[in-house]
Amino acid sequence: xxxxxxxxxxxxxxxxxxxxxxxxxxxxxxxxxxxxxxxxxxxxxxxxxxxxxxxxxxxxxxxxxxxxxxxxxxxxxxxxxxxxxxxxxxxxxxxxxxxxxxxxxxxxxxxxxxxxxxxxxxxxxxxxxxxxxxxxxxxxxxxxxxxxxxxxxxxxxxxxxxxxxxxxxxxxxxxxxxxxxxxxxxxxxxxxxxxxxxxxxxxxxxxxxxxxxxxxxxxxxxxxxxxxxxxxx
Numbered sequence: 001x002x003x004x005x006x007x008x009x010x011x012x013x014x015x016x017x018x019x020x021x022x023x024x025x026x027x028x029x030x031x032x033x034x035x036x037x038x039x040x041x042x043x044x045x046x047x048x049x050x051x052x053x054x055x056x057x058x059x060x061x062x063x064x065x066x067x068x069x070x071x072x073x074x075x076x077x078x079x080x081x082x083x084x085x086x087x088x089x090x091x092x093x094x095x096x097x098x099x100x101x102x103x104x105x106x107x108x109x110x111x112x113x114x115x116x117x118x119x120x121x122x123x124x125x126x127x128x129x130x131x132x133x134x135x136x137x138x139x140x141x142x143x144x145x146x147x148x149x150x151x152x153x154x155x156x157x158x159x160x161x162x163x164x165x166x167x168x169x170x171x172x173x174x175x176x177x178x179x180x181x182x183x184x185x186x187x188x189x190x191x192x193x194x195x196x197x198x199x200x201x202x203x204x205x206x207x208x209x210x211x212x213x214x215x216x217x218x219x220x221x222x223x224x225x226x227x228x229x230x231x232x233x
Contacts, residue, residue, distance in 0.1 A: 050157030053128055058117070061128055066113045070204060075106035078200075090182045104176055112172030112197060119164035126152035127164065129208050144209040148202050169201060170194030 053061075065071065079102040083093070091097045120127040130152075132143035151162035173193035177185045 050152070050155075052126060052155065052157070058121075058128070062113070062117045065117075066110055070207070071106065071109045071113070074200065074204070075102055075109055078105045088182055088185070104180060107180070108172040108176050108193070108197065110172075111175045112168045115171040116164050116168035119167060120151065120162075123151075123164060124153070125160075125162060125164060126157065127162075128152075129205060131209055140209050141206065144205040145202055147205050148198070165201070166198075169197035173197055 079098060081087075082101045082105070083098050086093065087101075091100050116127055119125075129147060132140045134140060134143065149162055149165050150159045151165060152158065153160045170191065173196075174187070174190040176193065177187070177190040181189075
């Protein structure tokens with residue numbers, strides 16, 4: 001797959017998630033600037049106490065991240081791009097070829113997720129994604145991006161650079177290169193694919209941050225709401 005095609009796809013997905021939210025924010029900003037009031041009172045947000053997730057919570061989230069709707073839909077979309085670009089060309093075209101590409105992409109995601117959770121368990125790290133306590137499009141967008149390579153440590157849940165988050169995308173890519181991809185693929189291709197997987201993680205976090213419709217929404221019935229986090233967070 002050509003790099004620019006893959007990056008364009010990820011940018012389009014990100015835009016579809018973020019851009020619809022910019023219009024209401026801009027409208028509120030404009031109405032605020034036209035107000036004649038000399039000052040406005042901003043209510044203070046309640047403090048959120050961090051609680052480390054239980055083993056049952058981590059297991060449930062691992063299952064959701066490995067076999068839930070996000071990896072299934074993600075693998076289907078990536079396989080469609082691979083099919084359109086004939087990547088790898090040895091797998092040719094047709095329904096069987098698409099199923100091979102879907103299985104490959106789903107396998108990459110599964111290995112990456114398993115590596116992430118396994119290393120996080122070894123490092124005593126909380127891998128769960130927590131929606132931002134802040135307000136505003138860009139602070140939340142920044143939070144989603146930064147969360148891609150950070151994790152929570154200790155009882156207070158302080159943020160720190162996450163080795164599992166960095167290693168996991170490349171573990172899945174390298175497994176595919178040396179496990180089921182054609183022989184002509186090597187470490188350089190695995191590194192390139194790992195970079196793409198890291199970008200996919202960024203888009204996934206943005207989706208988890210912004211795609212939320214409440215407990216009675218269609219997204220809730222489809223189990224596409226943000227299902228991550230400690231129950232008492």
